[in-house]
Amino acid sequence: xxxxxxxxNIQQMMQRNTHVMYMYLFLLVMVIVSGVxxxxxxxxxxxxxxxxxxxPIFIVSCAQxxxxxxxxxxxxxGSIIGLVNVVFVMLMRPDQPFGYVxxxxxxxxxxxxxxxxxxxxxxxxxLPSVIVTIATSNVFGGLALFACPVPGGKVHNxxxxxxxxxxxxxxxxxxxxxxxxxxxxxxxxxxxxxxxxAVGGNQFAAYTTGISIARIKLTAYCLAGFLASLSAIFxxxxxxxxxxxxxxxxxxxxxxxxxxxxxxxSGSVGGVSGVIGGSFIIMIINNxxxxxxxxxxxxxxxxxxxxxxxxxxxxxxxK
Amino acid sequence: xxxxxxxDMQKIxxxxxxxxxxxxxxxxxxxxxxxxxxxxxxxxxxxLLKIISGLLSADHGQMFLHGKEVQFKSxxxxxxxxxxxxxxxxxxxxxxxxxxNIFLNIEPKNRFSIIxxxxxxxxxxxxxxxxxxxxxPKAVVKTLSIAxxxxxxxxxxxxxxxxIIILDEPTxxxxxxxxxxxxxxxxxxxxxxKTLLFISHRLDEIFSITDRVTVLKDSRLVGTYETKDxxxxxLIRAMVGRSLTSIFPKPNEIDIxxxxxxxxxxxxxxxxKDVSFSVYHGEVVGIAGLQGHGQTxxxxxxxxxxxxxxxxxxxxxxxxxxxxxxxxxxxxxxxxPVDRKTEGLLLELSVKDNLALASLDKxxxxxxxxxxxxxxxxxxxxxxxxxxxxxxxxxxxxLSGGNQQKVVLGKELGIEPKVxxxxxxxxxxxxxxxxxxxAIMRKLTSEGVGIIVVSSDLMEVIGICDRVIVLYExxxxxxxxxxxxxxxxxMRCAVGLG
Numbered sequence: 001x002x003x004x005x006x007x008x009n010i011q012q013m014m015q016r017n018t019h020v021m022y023m024y025l026f027l028l029v030m031v032i033v034s035g036v037x038x039x040x041x042x043x044x045x046x047x048x049x050x051x052x053x054x055x056p057i058f059i060v061s062c063a064q065x066x067x068x069x070x071x072x073x074x075x076x077x078g079s080i081i082g083l084v085n086v087v088f089v090m091l092m093r094p095d096q097p098f099g100y101v102x103x104x105x106x107x108x109x110x111x112x113x114x115x116x117x118x119x120x121x122x123x124x125x126x127l128p129s130v131i132v133t134i135a136t137s138n139v140f141g142g143l144a145l146f147a148c149p150v151p152g153g154k155v156h157n158x159x160x161x162x163x164x165x166x167x168x169x170x171x172x173x174x175x176x177x178x179x180x181x182x183x184x185x186x187x188x189x190x191x192x193x194x195x196x197x198a199v200g201g202n203q204f205a206a207y208t209t210g211i212s213i214a215r216i217k218l219t220a221y222c223l224a225g226f227l228a229s230l231s232a233i234f235x236x237x238x239x240x241x242x243x244x245x246x247x248x249x250x251x252x253x254x255x256x257x258x259x260x261x262x263x264x265x266s267g268s269v270g271g272v273s274g275v276i277g278g279s280f281i282i283m284i285i286n287n288x289x290x291x292x293x294x295x296x297x298x299x300x301x302x303x304x305x306x307x308x309x310x311x312x313x314x315x316x317x318x319k
Numbered sequence: 320x321x322x323x324x325x326x327d328m329q330k331i332x333x334x335x336x337x338x339x340x341x342x343x344x345x346x347x348x349x350x351x352x353x354x355x356x357x358x359x360x361x362x363x364x365x366x367l368l369k370i371i372s373g374l375l376s377a378d379h380g381q382m383f384l385h386g387k388e389v390q391f392k393s394x395x396x397x398x399x400x401x402x403x404x405x406x407x408x409x410x411x412x413x414x415x416x417x418x419x420n421i422f423l424n425i426e427p428k429n430r431f432s433i434i435x436x437x438x439x440x441x442x443x444x445x446x447x448x449x450x451x452x453x454x455x456p457k458a459v460v461k462t463l464s465i466a467x468x469x470x471x472x473x474x475x476x477x478x479x480x481x482x483i484i485i486l487d488e489p490t491x492x493x494x495x496x497x498x499x500x501x502x503x504x505x506x507x508x509x510x511x512x513k514t515l516l517f518i519s520h521r522l523d524e525i526f527s528i529t530d531r532v533t534v535l536k537d538s539r540l541v542g543t544y545e546t547k548d549x550x551x552x553x554l555i556r557a558m559v560g561r562s563l564t565s566i567f568p569k570p571n572e573i574d575i576x577x578x579x580x581x582x583x584x585x586x587x588x589x590x591x592k593d594v595s596f597s598v599y600h601g602e603v604v605g606i607a608g609l610q611g612h613g614q615t616x617x618x619x620x621x622x623x624x625x626x627x628x629x630x631x632x633x634x635x636x637x638x639x640x641x642x643x644x645x646x647x648x649x650x651x652x653x654x655x656p657v658d659r660k661t662e663g664l665l666l667e668l669s670v671k672d673n674l675a676l677a678s679l680d681k682x683x684x685x686x687x688x689x690x691x692x693x694x695x696x697x698x699x700x701x702x703x704x705x706x707x708x709x710x711x712x713x714x715x716x717x718l719s720g721g722n723q724q725k726v727v728l729g730k731e732l733g734i735e736p737k738v739x740x741x742x743x744x745x746x747x748x749x750x751x752x753x754x755x756x757x758a759i760m761r762k763l764t765s766e767g768v769g770i771i772v773v774s775s776d777l778m779e780v781i782g783i784c785d786r787v788i789v790l791y792e793x794x795x796x797x798x799x800x801x802x803x804x805x806x807x808x809x810m811r812c813a814v815g816l817g
Contacts, residue, residue, distance in 0.1 A: 201412030210395030268414035
């Protein structure tokens with residue numbers, strides 16, 4: 001290979017990753033500023049807290065990213081989290097030694113099934129994902145409220161302590177690393193990831209290349225549902241009760257994280273390296289807002305504004 | 320059946336709704352040949368090739384590959400049988416890299432489906448060397464030129480190692496030098512024992528590269544000929560059923576006392592630098608150059624579609640200030656854009672709606688559209704431009720390329736322009752439609768409309784233009800009068816030697 005081509009190669013790889021590099025620069029500045037303003041911010045305890053609180057949103061945002069790579073959008077992820085949370089707590093037998101096994105398996109299955117329903121409606125009826133997932137979001141959310149009108153219930157103590165990393169095994173960190181590596185391999189290094197990006201980039205091209213668009217979409221939605229339920233189970237272990245509305249903010253936040261992390265709404269572009277940084281940025285913003293006692297109502301406003309800001313940047317970048 | 324025959328099709332018919340696209344067409348091709356499918360637009364060439372590639376399936380007829388009957392349900396199935404096609408609408412994922420696109424869905428991988436990047440790079444490097452193609456494998460496709468994207472597409476086909484390679488109008492978007500490069504690759508493929516089927520509208524190309532030509536006309540087979548037995552006249556007669564002595568109309572009287580249009584020291588960003596020229600009454604002015612030397616930017620700049628333009632524009636001697644496309648339209652500047660499907664037409668809407676689109680304000684009843692006026696306007700345009708369609712209510716997507724292009728022109732004529740800018744006016748349309756189009760242009764100039772044509776087809780530039788302005792790196796590198804024009808003189812200016 002000659003020098004010119006090598007140079008173009010490097011140039012292009014840099015260009016492809018500029019957004020993610022800027023994002024990490026921003027994250028670094030945020031961490032430094034927070035550390036200066038509040039010395040406690042960089043304490044082991046706070047960092048541990050940050051990882052614990054970022055993990056659920058990180059996992060859901062991976063799901064959202066995969067859907068966005070296909071050029072679709074999933075607005076039901078938050079409701080899936082709510083439904084899985086309710087199912088998990090309902091089936092939980094807190095007093096039995098392995099009283100969480102059935103609940104865990106059923107909860108994961110329910111989340112995956114929700115994803116399958118989305119995928120089925122979108123591929124078989126050829127409906128746009130925005131409309132389908134808004135509709136199913138109401139269905140899933142409604143079912144959750146029907147099953148559990150008021151927050152309550154209990155979570156198996158040992159299970160919860162293990163998931164939160166309080167039994168000597170650093171489960172949250174392990175889960176984060178496993179998710180990170182798996183999603184990276186899946187979306188950026190595997191044939192599945194290429195196919196997902198192809199579907200998001202040019203469906204005619206995907207078709208003539210022999211990619212089954214329906215199969216890829218169905219698989220991706222199931223995967224998104226599975227990831228949402230994984231996130232829900234972690235969240236439930238943290239809260240130790242059921243609350244049908246617990247997932248509500250996750251839909252918008254997963255979009256924000258994905259977009260902040262450089263995922264394009266138009267498909268094909270994005271990666272988990274951006275999503276993990278995006279998750280930290282969003283959680284640090286929330287963390288700071290909590291530290292300076294901003295009311296949770298304003299937090300919603302700020303979350304919305306951050307999403308608009310991120311979209312504005314990504315649209316500007318496109319030009 | 321000849322022993323060399325690889326593909327044999329018998330009595331292939333295909334209908335789209337009530338329209339016959341192919342009627343009992345027989346077609347066969349051999350191992351190791353370059354075979355052109357020629358014919359006017361709407362003759363059924365693309366349909367025939369798409370049936371071979373598995374994108375469409377025939378209603379009737381049989382297809383034999385290596386003597387065995389086959390039926391393809393999808394392009395993928397045809398690929399498995401060694402048939403691959405480069406479609407006119409390129410099938411690349413814009414945001415992925417060259418190498419990701421090329422190996423899409425056939426990536427070398429380990430048992431966990433993780434792509435083996437080393438193998439990808441090695442295979443690609445080998446292939447590029449074999450066919451003498453130079454591309455950066457990590458370049459994102461959307462940053463490449465059309466010619467480079469086409470090379471990517473060709474590599475994507477080659478890596479699947481097909482026996483039959485189908486190219487649907489591969490040269491329509493290429494400049495002269497790029498066509499040479501493509502032909503070099505096509506000849507290499509042929510040397511490797513492959514069969515190439517392709518569509519071209521340029522007669523010179525057919526004679527320079529093909530072994531045989533199959534001519535279709537009105538959905539039927541006219542015949543298959545050995546290229547060496549043909550000449551231009553015979554081929555044109557076979558395609559249009561009559562002889563076209565000249566497809567270009569006679570030039571008008573030019574009145575250099577009357578300047579219809581002029582630009583002075585016109586610049587667009589860093590793409591067009593300090594260009595000045597004028598268009599006289601009765602004149603067609605061409606703008607030529609190699610791809611990407613500012614021709615399109617110059618046109619779009621005049622039509623106020625680009626920001627960062629500097630310079631003066633005059634229409635009939637009066638200065639015009641156009642900062643937005645609306646200003647330009649109001650001043651009487653109309654543009655027929657390069658890609659009629661994405662920039663010119665609303666494909667799902669009717670011929671009438673498309674024609675009316677640019678001049679809606681002219682036919683208003685206070686708040687509402689005057690539908691009667693709109694219909695009569697559409698009828699008039701259809702007649703004036705002889706647009707062939709089953710009626711003004713037909714969706715534009717059902718028209719042939721040439722007629723679609725006429726609709727774009729008709730739409731622009733609705734604003735009664737004083738200057739008409741054409742960007743590649745006859746790309747992908749057949750000879751007869753071209754000829755009609757040129758005649759319309761001539762008629763417009765005699766009515767006092769100034770015409771500026773950007774074209775990469777030098778034959779066209781020489782044939783239709785009274786003067787040609789050649790751009791090199793955004794600057795005027797030569798202005799050639801009719802009698803100075805030749806492919807050679809234009810190319811000399813285009814490479815900056817003018």
